[in-house]
Amino acid sequence: MKKSIFLIFIMTATALVAVISGCNSLSRAPRPALLQNEKQIQEIIGKMTLEEKVEMLHAKYMFVSAGVERLGIADMIYVDGPFGIREEMQPNGWAPLGWENDKATFFPTGSALAATWSPGLAYDYGTAMAREARLRGKDMLLGPAINIQRIPTGGRTYEYLSEDPFLSARLSVGYTKGVQDNGVAACLKHYALNNQENNRGTVNVIIGERAMREIYLPPFQAAVTEGGAYGVMAAYNKVNGWWCAENDILLNKILRDDWGFAGMVISDWNGTHSTVNAIKNGLNVEMPTKRFLGDALIDSVKAGLVSEELVNQRVREILRVRMAIDPIPPEKANLEVTSQPPQQKIAYEVASKSIVLLENDGILPLDLAAKPVIAVIGANAEQKMSQGGLGAGVKTLYEVTPLEGLKNKIGDKAEIIYAKGYESTASGFGSMFRRRTAEEREKEAREKEEKAKILMQEAVEVASKAGVVLFIGGNNRTVETEGSDRRDIMLPAGQDQLISEIARVNPNIVTVLVSGAPNDLTVVKPLSRALLISWFNGTEGGNALADVLTGNISPGGRLPFTLPLKLEDSPAYALGNYPQGTRGSDVFANLVAQTEKTEKPEEKQIEKDLKNDPNTAIYSEESLIGYRWFDTKKLPVMYPFGYGLTYSEFEYANLKTDREKYGQNDVIKLSLELKNSGPVTADEVVQAYVHRINPSVEWPYKELKAFSRETLAPGEIRQVTLEIPVKSLQYWDEKLQSWNDDLCNIELQVGASAGNVLVKKEVTLK
Numbered sequence: 020m021k022k023s024i025f026l027i028f029i030m031t032a033t034a035l036v037a038v039i040s041g042c043n044s045l046s047r048a049p050r051p052a053l054l055q056n057e058k059q060i061q062e063i064i065g066k067m068t069l070e071e072k073v074e075m076l077h078a079k080y081m082f083v084s085a086g087v088e089r090l091g092i093a094d095m096i097y098v099d100g101p102f103g104i105r106e107e108m109q110p111n112g113w114a115p116l117g118w119e120n121d122k123a124t125f126f127p128t129g130s131a132l133a134a135t136w137s138p139g140l141a142y143d144y145g146t147a148m149a150r151e152a153r154l155r156g157k158d159m160l161l162g163p164a165i166n167i168q169r170i171p172t173g174g175r176t177y178e179y180l181s182e183d184p185f186l187s188a189r190l191s192v193g194y195t196k197g198v199q200d201n202g203v204a205a206c207l208k209h210y211a212l213n214n215q216e217n218n219r220g221t222v223n224v225i226i227g228e229r230a231m232r233e234i235y236l237p238p239f240q241a242a243v244t245e246g247g248a249y250g251v252m253a254a255y256n257k258v259n260g261w262w263c264a265e266n267d268i269l270l271n272k273i274l275r276d277d278w279g280f281a282g283m284v285i286s287d288w289n290g291t292h293s294t295v296n297a298i299k300n301g302l303n304v305e306m307p308t309k310r311f312l313g314d315a316l317i318d319s320v321k322a323g324l325v326s327e328e329l330v331n332q333r334v335r336e337i338l339r340v341r342m343a344i345d346p347i348p349p350e351k352a353n354l355e356v357t358s359q360p361p362q363q364k365i366a367y368e369v370a371s372k373s374i375v376l377l378e379n380d381g382i383l384p385l386d387l388a389a390k391p392v393i394a395v396i397g398a399n400a401e402q403k404m405s406q407g408g409l410g411a412g413v414k415t416l417y418e419v420t421p422l423e424g425l426k427n428k429i430g431d432k433a434e435i436i437y438a439k440g441y442e443s444t445a446s447g448f449g450s451m452f453r454r455r456t457a458e459e460r461e462k463e464a465r466e467k468e469e470k471a472k473i474l475m476q477e478a479v480e481v482a483s484k485a486g487v488v489l490f491i492g493g494n495n496r497t498v499e500t501e502g503s504d505r506r507d508i509m510l511p512a513g514q515d516q517l518i519s520e521i522a523r524v525n526p527n528i529v530t531v532l533v534s535g536a537p538n539d540l541t542v543v544k545p546l547s548r549a550l551l552i553s554w555f556n557g558t559e560g561g562n563a564l565a566d567v568l569t570g571n572i573s574p575g576g577r578l579p580f581t582l583p584l585k586l587e588d589s590p591a592y593a594l595g596n597y598p599q600g601t602r603g604s605d606v607f608a609n610l611v612a613q614t615e616k617t618e619k620p621e622e623k624q625i626e627k628d629l630k631n632d633p634n635t636a637i638y639s640e641e642s643l644i645g646y647r648w649f650d651t652k653k654l655p656v657m658y659p660f661g662y663g664l665t666y667s668e669f670e671y672a673n674l675k676t677d678r679e680k681y682g683q684n685d686v687i688k689l690s691l692e693l694k695n696s697g698p699v700t701a702d703e704v705v706q707a708y709v710h711r712i713n714p715s716v717e718w719p720y721k722e723l724k725a726f727s728r729e730t731l732a733p734g735e736i737r738q739v740t741l742e743i744p745v746k747s748l749q750y751w752d753e754k755l756q757s758w759n760d761d762l763c764n765i766e767l768q769v770g771a772s773a774g775n776v777l778v779k780k781e782v783t784l785k
Contacts (some may be wrong), residue, residue, distance in 0.1 A: 020347040053339040057770035077309035080110040093346035096138040101162025103413030123357040127403040131554035131577035133180040134373040138193035145197020147362040156352025159204040172505040174216030177535020181579035182645030188241035193245030206250035213254035219595035223257040230641040232751035247369040271300025358416035370556040376574035376664040378550040384570025387432040394485030408500025424561025440478035444511035483524040493534035502605040575702030588650040590640040600633025646773040647719035659774030667697025674778035695731035712764040
């Protein structure tokens with residue numbers, strides 16, 4: 020596991036290209052959908068001039084790349100996802116057009132979707148996104164966003180799915196299929212290893228091949244090979260010395276050769292860095308400009324640096340997608356408001372099944388029989404999360420806040436009194452646009468402190484009058500934002516102090532965290548009789564939360580990441596791999612505002628120098644991220660991966676397998692009895708982990724390899740079956756440059772979370 024990865028940094032480009040070649044023959048994309056028009060495409064290309072071909076390889080407008088009008092090839096129209104359709108903007112800028120009917124549904128963000136542990140809901144989610152994209156005349160959705168959540172502070176943790184590649188992969192496939200089955204091309208982003216926002220436009224990720232293949236690429240691989248994704252967006256960063264938008268290993272060797280991807284690759288906005296390398300190494304479209312793949316490409320062809328046949332191939336890959344997606348005539352788009360009831364219903368379903376109950380001593384569901392006084396305290400009770408910070412937001416038709424949802428669901432069954440308690444924090448990247456003098460900052464700090472005292476006093480007074488306090492805390496979309504990672508995971512705006520003061524006058528506290536990423540719960544947990552995470556949960560988030568709090572539904576979400584006791588316990592922080600140096604300006608923010616050679620010193624000196632380099636990210640934790648790290652290192656956590664309570668209880672029994680020994684091409688079939696022994700209908704997420712007993716190579720202590728979300732009525736017993744293909748247990752053999760078997764004894768560990776294994780069974784791989 021600890022094999023050095025620093026040598027990768029000093030390998031030549033030629034060596035890097037040579038080392039990645041093998042592939043798993045079962046891991047190639049389903050190709051017929053994109054390859055059924057090859058003859059017609061060849062005829063079209065034969066009629067095109069070089070200039071027309073090149074016009075297709077770069078932006079025409081901010082979210083449009085060109086077709087060929089004289090040949091009946093429509094433009095390709097892109098739209099931002101991944102959790103809602105972006106409003107209409109000026110063709111060549113970021114200014115909104117100010118329409119009314121472009122108001123869309125705000126869907127729960129990525130970590131909320133992942134908390135459902137439901138590929139079926141991910142499919143529904145993709146379906147809903149595609150429906151709204153089609154109403155707006157869009158061809159390609161820039162989503163799903165499926166990078167692994169490597170650090171708890173990541174600015175886009177809320178947008179990505181999980182710390183686990185298997186969970187992320189299953190949801191990515193569902194989302195991708197949902198989008199494309201409904202007439203829109205999915206564009207997977209951000210390929211690859213875009214796991215931090217600080218310096219994302221300059222950082223060079225140094226990673227070993229095995230960790231890259233086993234941890235960071237599986238969601239993309241599954242979405243391509245199983246989901247049949249038509250599009251991929253290259254990330255801003257470098258991987259092992261090469262920009263992602265011109266990375267031959269990522270785009271040609273892995274994506275196209277190994278996985279059989281037949282579609283198109285677009286750059287992230289302003290993420291293109293060259294002409295010859297970009298076109299040769301796999302990029303199809305430069306967005307949102309034509310600096311490199313415009314006139315410079317024509318000059319390169321005429322100079323013999325790029326062959327016209329290569330240009331033809333890049334055009335062919337675009338045309339495959341263009342002909343698989345029916346363009347919508349402008350006169351048939353934008354005829355009705357984007358957000359429609361069927362999509363709103365899907366948003367509610369995802370939100371209601373995503374909410375994670377972490378603690379409950381019996382105070383939930385709320386007892387409304389005596390018409391209690393309920394104090395709702397916290398700015399996030401009224402804060403809307405569809406917009407904020409930098410990057411894509413949703414101009415949503417409506418958004419039900421937690422306070423509105425409680426009023427909707429409780430009505431006159433209780434008296435609700437509200438206090439803001441704290442001021443919404445405007446930190447993160449958005450605050451960087453505000454330039455202030457030292458005097459202004461000092462004055463602002465004094466005013467902020469005075470206001471915080473007043474808000475706290477008001478909150479304490481309101482809490483003292485109530486039978487129960489619903490403390491609505493967490494982050495917001497400015498604290499968690501594209502372009503900037505958080506400095507820590509502490510609750511912002513003095514929330515720890517506020518809840519401590521509230522607890523002095525009222526111990527009956529139910530805490531709801533409206534966050535998309537981990538928070539430090541050291542203070543909050545012991546002061547809360549119940550504790551929940553309700554995420555940035557979209558248009559219907561407030562109604563879903565209220566239904567859980569009042570017992571209309573039992574909470575069924577499970578954590579898609581580990582909640583550490585403290586940030587410093589998490590692997591990248593514990594090893595000193597993050598943060599690196601000083602944060603610079605952001606490439607996308609600059610847009611909105613408008614081969615490295617190294618000597619060969621001793622390896623320790625390389626490590627020291629690189630860790631001090633703000634533009635180098637060393638992934639020396641390799642495969643040990645998230646629960647893999649905590650389990651292997653035997654470190655305690657606040658709450659484990661996969662954790663979540665319900666208003667019921669479940670029993671696991673009689674774990675069986677269909678055989679005792681399995682060959683390389685077999686599928687391990689597990690079955691067990693699951694019983695709802697509690698008083699209400701509830702969902703349980705059965706999780707199966709694999710622990711290697713006598714392996715020949717190093718592994719994390721255990722890895723998630725199967726799961727199933729099950730709904731059971733009180734007293735119901737169900738036989739649950741899970742399947743684990745033996746091939747899914749392979750490792751990337753760096754010597755052979757292919758997937759290889761580690762045939763050993765394994766222990767199948769099945770339970771309710773990574774920290775709660777309830778039944779086990781040992782089998783042999785032979």
